[in-house]
Amino acid sequence: MVHRFLAAAVILLASLTAHAQDPAASPAISYTRDIQPILTEKCVACHACNDAACQLNLGSAEGATRGASKVPVYQGDRSTAVTPTRIFYDASGPEAWRRKGFYSVLDAQGSQAALMARMLELGHDNPLPPNSKLPDNIVLGLNRTNMCPMPGEFDAYAAAHKHEGMPLAVTGLTDAQYATVKRWIAAGAPVDQQAIQASPKEAAQIAEWEALLNRPGSTEALVARWLYEHLFLAHIYFTGGEPGHFFQWVRSRTPSGQPIDLIATRRPDDDPGSVFYYRLMAVQGVIVHKTHITYPMGPAKLARVKQLFYSGDWHATALPGYGPRHRANPFETFQAIPAVARYQFMLDNAEYFVRTFIRGPVCRGQIATDVIRDHFWALFQEPARDRYVTDAAYRAKATPLLEMPGQDDNVGSILSLWLAYRDKRNAYEDLRRDAYADMPPPSWATLWAGNDNALLTIFRHFDSASVNKGLIGDVPTTMWLFDYPLLERTYYQLAVNFDVYGNVAHQAQTRLYFDLIRNGAEINFLRLMPADKRGKLLDSWYQNSGKVKMWLDYQKIDTSTPSGMQLNEHDPKRDFGLKLIQRAGTLNASPDPINRCTGAYCSRTGISEEFKNVEQSLSRLVSRPAAGLKVIDRLPEATMLRIPGKSGRMVYSLLRNRAHTNVAFLLGEAYRYVPGLDSLTLWPGVLSSYPNFMFNVPADQVPAFVDALEQSRDQASFDKIVERWGVRRTNPQFWDFFHDLSTYIQETEPQEAGVLDMNRYENL
Incomplete structure (x- = not known):
């Protein structure tokens, strides 16, 4: 009996050994189980959405099999609109995408391996030194020109860009991941769609x-x-x-x-x-x-x-x-629906609507965000105090003036179209100013306070922006007050009617009108201020070249009708901000003792003593101008701090708020910087979809980290900070740290979690 058992065991062992040695008998690779997780970990951070490099979207099997295109989605200077190429929308399946000009990155080309395999091989065979600064000749971010080599162009690309294989300029696939993807591609890159x-x-x-x-x-x-x-x-x-x-x-x-x-x-x-x-x-x-x-x-x-x-x-x-007329004026198109219903629906989830035009397709790139400040608060007018909602006669006069540009993309008509729509908008501002002068003076009752969407904070990070509930940071330079006509126009102009595939005429008109929208929101807010202080505040927002813009494009503000607010006459805006915080109560979803510390304790309640000490130390960096904290000059717009400690780990966003003389123009931002007035805001959580850099600082080293930042005066001292605590793209643990940011969102706001974008991750 024992002999028969041993003989059977020998035969079984021989069979298993032969099976393991036979490549053909290896278990089939599943795209869903084996490949997509690798692409999600190492590729999706750059290859997703409209700004995916070469339109190669690796977030799904549909995207991987669709392949790449040389035609960029974002190209603000094109004279002719291009055909939309939205994944899951404008075509389905590889053949349909080939007809739209996409080429495969998964198909072998004769004796040559597939383009994806060769790109990964180039990256795998030419790794950069661990945690080293990248060579200066590797261009990153929005300044990078995507070369998008087709299979026949790869050899020339590889010869000229030895260190620009995939993943680009970042810690690459592990050996096991690389072998898995190579074996999958060699097997014909089969996909199983689930x-x-x-x-x-x-x-x-x-x-x-x-x-x-x-x-x-x-x-x-x-x-x-x-x-x-x-x-x-x-x-x-x-x-x-x-x-x-x-x-x-x-x-x-x-x-x-x-x-x-x-x-x-x-x-x-x-x-x-x-x-x-x-x-x-x-x-x-x-x-x-x-x-x-x-x-x-x-x-x-x-x-x-x-x-x-x-x-x-x-x-x-x-x-x-x-058609164009109905797109240009939704107030006329939907005039039969009670205005109060439309406005209240938008107010109920105001954060969503503001996110659509701050975080949506229009706000990718510096030109789109040049006309907003780096940090401001948004408020909303109470429907019962909104003249457009309550007064049918006023509404009838205002509606024809609320048309928006961008429907006619004739390049030769940009100037005439712009002037026509600007004049209509200014006529509306005149009408609004005069109508509101006849109403009771604005007071706290003017502000909508229906739920925690009532108070929002917007941060602009140079070429992207974010929106969050609550009043985050110190009292900002400006605030926006939306009424219904302004909120609806902003949404239609920047979300519904904005065509990311449109030409320069469409995009220029859209963004120029965005400038008027910002100005309108500021003017609405100014009406809360004392009448004799409004002009001075407006002048402070439109310094130098901003004066020219005020003369050319903006209407005069009301400097005579009184406000019902009782505010400190020496600094009414700051007094308003502080009183708003005091009055907000549960409406303020983001109580902020770190940036607005008024006593000895500058940390949140409800956290461990360890992290109270962390926040106490970090609070030394915030709400100070760059003139007194020189290191701000070397920090990017959105830096993430990962703080591991004995009681867990926290993630903070350290945001640089750049100061400007004005934000009234789409171009020439560098000429309007006031770098000595830049400041930092610190907030627990991830406040940007596009982290620019990350520091990993153990909790017990935070005081030393803050000391080093405070004492840094030059590039050499800042480089030492980066060497000690920085997570460079070449850090062996880069992906662990980078994706831990998404994990933190999953733990704290699970519905908001998603893979972050690393296209703007800088080479510090």
Whole structure:
């Protein structure tokens, strides 16, 4: 019996050994199980969304098989608009994408390996020294020109760019990851698509929402169109839904219950061209933070929508068409819907709407963000105090003046179009100024205080921006006050009607109007200030060349009608900010003792003693001008601090707020810097989709880190700080630290989590 057992064991062992030695018998590689996790860890941080290098989107099998293109999405100086190439929207499958000019990175070319394999090989065979500064000839960020070599051009690229294989200028794949991806590509790069499906709880809620938006009748259709145009960018999640499941509103040729047949128009307010239905489609692929603008839905939200839009005694007698006129003026297009319902819906989730135009496609690149300050607070006007909402006669006069540019992209007409729309906007400002002069003086009751969306903080990080609930940081240089006409215009101009694939005429008109929007929000806020102080405040915001812009494009402000606010006459803006903080209570989602420390203790409550000491030390860096903290000159816009300690680890954002004489122009920002007035804001959490650098500082070394920053006076001393605590792109632990930022978001705000972008990670 024993002999038979031993003989069987020998035969089995021989069989297993032979199987292990036979490459053909190795288990098949699964794209979903084995490859996508590697791409998510090492590639998606640069290859996702519209600004993916060479449009190579590696967040899904669809993107990997789509391949690359030499045509950039973001090209503000092109004279002719290009065809949209939105993944999951404008084509499906490799052959359809080939017809749109994309070339494969996975197919072997004769005797040559696939382009992806060769790019990875170039990176794997030419590693950079660990944690070293990159050579100066490797250009990064938005200044990099993506060469996008096709397979036949690779040899020339590799000869000229030895250290620019993939992943680009960063710690590469591990040997095991590299071997896995090579074996997958050599096997023909098979993919297994596993589309996200709604859970039963999600499906039930989707059915309710789709039934609501597809009700028959003119009134119902008009409301549905307005809701769709306001939610098309949202990553929607449901009450009781599955973690990581998000959905987007689309228009489909097929009704609920059937597979979605997507109608892919350039804009959400373009003519769909056929009978259509509003549908909720699951968001596919890896979630990336920069496009992840979340919006909650559930029974309470459904009841709220029904209350706002379906309970009043109003009816739409006809449906508006589609086209340039209706895109240019949504106030006219949707005038049948009560203005109070439209405005209140936007206020309920104001953070979402502000994120769509601050974090959305328009705000990629310095030109798009040049016309906003680096740090400001946003407030909203109470609907009952909004003249456009409450006064039908005023609304009728204002509506024709609220048209927005960008519908006509004739390059030769940029100037004449701009002047026409500027004049309409200025006529509206005159009308508004005179109408509000007849109203009771503005007071605290002027400000909407409905929920914690009422107070928002916006940070601009040179060529990107972020939005968060609450009043973060010291009292800023400026504040914005949105009323309904301003909030709706900003949303339509920068989210609904902005065409990232458009030409220079469209994009220039859009961004020039954004300048007027900022000015309008500032003017609204100024009305809260004492009448005799408004001119001085405005002058401080528009110094030097800003005076020219005030003369050319802006209307005169009201400097005579009194305010109902009781503010310190020596510094009314700061006094307002401090009183706003005191009055905010639970509306302020971001109490901030670190940046606004008024006593001996400059840390948050509810954290360990260890991290209270960390925050106490870090608070020495904030709310100080660069003239007194020289190291600010060498810090990028968005630095992340990872602080491991005995009681866990924390992540902080250290944001540089650049000071300007004015932000009234799209170009020439460098000439308007006032670097001596730059300051820092520190906040627990990740306040940028695009980290510029990271320091890993153990909690017990934070005092030494702060001391070193305070004492740094030159590049050599700053380099020592980077050498000791900095996480350079070549750090062997770079990816562990970088993705820990996303993990921290997952732990603290799970619905907001997504892979961060490292295209702006700097070479310090």
